Amino acid sequence: MRVYELSVAALLILVAGAASLLLFGPRRPKRLAPGGIKPQLEVALALPPERRRPSGSRRTFVSWARLPATVLAVLLVAAVGSNEGDLSGGQVRSAAMRSIQSAATPRSTPARTPRVTPSAVPTPAVTPTPSAIATPEPTPEPPPPPTPEPPTPAPEPAVIEPPSGPPCGGPPYLTWVWRFSTDGSLQQILSTVAASRGGVIIKTHDGTDWMAKYDPSPDAVTGPAQVASIAQSLEGSGVPFHAWAVVKGIDPIAEAQMASDVLAAGARSLFLDLEPWPGFWAGSRESARVFGEELRRLQPIATIVTAVDPRPWTLGEVPLSEFASFSNALAPLIYWDSFDTPENRQRYALAGWPPLAGEMTPEFLLDVSAQILQPYGLPIQPVGQGTSGSALWARFLDYATLTGAPELSVWRYGVVGSDVWSLLGERTPSGQSYVVQPGDTLSLIGRRWGVDAQRIAVANRLADPNLIYVGQDLCIPLG
Numbered sequence: 001m002r003v004y005e006l007s008v009a010a011l012l013i014l015v016a017g018a019a020s021l022l023l024f025g026p027r028r029p030k031r032l033a034p035g036g037i038k039p040q041l042e043v044a045l046a047l048p049p050e051r052r053r054p055s056g057s058r059r060t061f062v063s064w065a066r067l068p069a070t071v072l073a074v075l076l077v078a079a080v081g082s083n084e085g086d087l088s089g090g091q092v093r094s095a096a097m098r099s100i101q102s103a104a105t106p107r108s109t110p111a112r113t114p115r116v117t118p119s120a121v122p123t124p125a126v127t128p129t130p131s132a133i134a135t136p137e138p139t140p141e142p143p144p145p146p147t148p149e150p151p152t153p154a155p156e157p158a159v160i161e162p163p164s165g166p167p168c169g170g171p172p173y174l175t176w177v178w179r180f181s182t183d184g185s186l187q188q189i190l191s192t193v194a195a196s197r198g199g200v201i202i203k204t205h206d207g208t209d210w211m212a213k214y215d216p217s218p219d220a221v222t223g224p225a226q227v228a229s230i231a232q233s234l235e236g237s238g239v240p241f242h243a244w245a246v247v248k249g250i251d252p253i254a255e256a257q258m259a260s261d262v263l264a265a266g267a268r269s270l271f272l273d274l275e276p277w278p279g280f281w282a283g284s285r286e287s288a289r290v291f292g293e294e295l296r297r298l299q300p301i302a303t304i305v306t307a308v309d310p311r312p313w314t315l316g317e318v319p320l321s322e323f324a325s326f327s328n329a330l331a332p333l334i335y336w337d338s339f340d341t342p343e344n345r346q347r348y349a350l351a352g353w354p355p356l357a358g359e360m361t362p363e364f365l366l367d368v369s370a371q372i373l374q375p376y377g378l379p380i381q382p383v384g385q386g387t388s389g390s391a392l393w394a395r396f397l398d399y400a401t402l403t404g405a406p407e408l409s410v411w412r413y414g415v416v417g418s419d420v421w422s423l424l425g426e427r428t429p430s431g432q433s434y435v436v437q438p439g440d441t442l443s444l445i446g447r448r449w450g451v452d453a454q455r456i457a458v459a460n461r462l463a464d465p466n467l468i469y470v471g472q473d474l475c476i477p478l479g
Helices: 002-024 037-044 066-084 094-104 186-195 224-236 252-264 285-298 320-324 342-350 362-376 390-402 418-426 442-449 453-459
Strands: 167-169 174-177 199-206 241-246 270-274 304-308 329-334 383-385 409-411 430-435 473-477
Touching (some): 174 186, 186 199, 186 418, 199 224, 224 241, 224 252, 241 252, 252 285, 285 320, 304 320, 320 362, 329 362, 453 473
Parallel strands (some): 174 199, 199 241, 241 270, 270 304, 329 383
Antiparallel strands (some): 167 430
């Protein structure tokens, strides 16, 4: 404010000076003849001679009018100084300070009322309510999301006429046959096993001897020709034929040749019984290697299964690693009744597997065998004890399926009770074959065929009924 007023004062001074020069500025005097007005005036005024100007003298006229401008400038500076205090920046007087403070306080100026433009319908002006602090408008809450409509439930698939497939049976349980003279004639075995929709594993030779040496039955194997005849009888009646033999390792090349002849005569697979007891394996690890190499040279794609006594203290007495190298699967002997002795329980405990509650059960033996044989990386096809009852056999079948070992067999035909045969027949039902399609579930397949899904799972020995895959061949049990 001080700078502004000083600037105005200076401007006024300049304007005043300019006006004085215009109004009262110097004038060039008229030239008078000698002895004109001025001498007469001087005489009239009776000026003393010393004060009279000589006639004809010349001077510059200075107007007295500069005095009013000077006086006006002084008055303006004084006025500004009285309002602003010390212009040099010093302390102002208290009265001046109060004047400045009062001048600094803004006066309330009444709001100018806008002129209302007349209209057809006058609209009253809304006067805002004065407020010391402006209240912001609240942010409106977002509208709630729309409630989604409940999905339309998929309609239940209608029971349609199932596709017609070829007749089938579940994977057959295999039954071991030792000697025809002890277990029964070939015809009798064929009839019983066919009724239960199973298969057989018949002993063909022991070491380098055909079974006719130990079995006086006319059905006993005398060589490859007899093996072919047995295979034709069984397979012609719908009973899968497999063979088994005791390997001794005394003449590994000759034993390998005999094993190859049995496979060539029609056996679907060959089980090799490898045990450390008298009358069984008597060779070395080298003879086991030679036997395996020769057998695979003769039968490179044949199915070979090695059967072993799975008790931990016996496995170290046979060349299992060498046999596992050319085998397709391992078949541990799960003899829960025969192994249930105080000595065996104690030896299992010393080996690190104490039986639960001191009882030798199918579940315990399956678990221990799977752990012991797991390092060999081969499928497990357990052999159950035929002398046991159907209650324990049902547990054995269920647990073997649950643990991923559904392909199992029974030792042996001559000692299996009728209740076990019935159980095996129920677990191997006949029906029609069905190939799983995209989008299929076991429940959907069951509704399509009018068969309970659990029954399909049991018939096909599915460890997980929820896990089926496209292209899988299932046997749908009917009747």
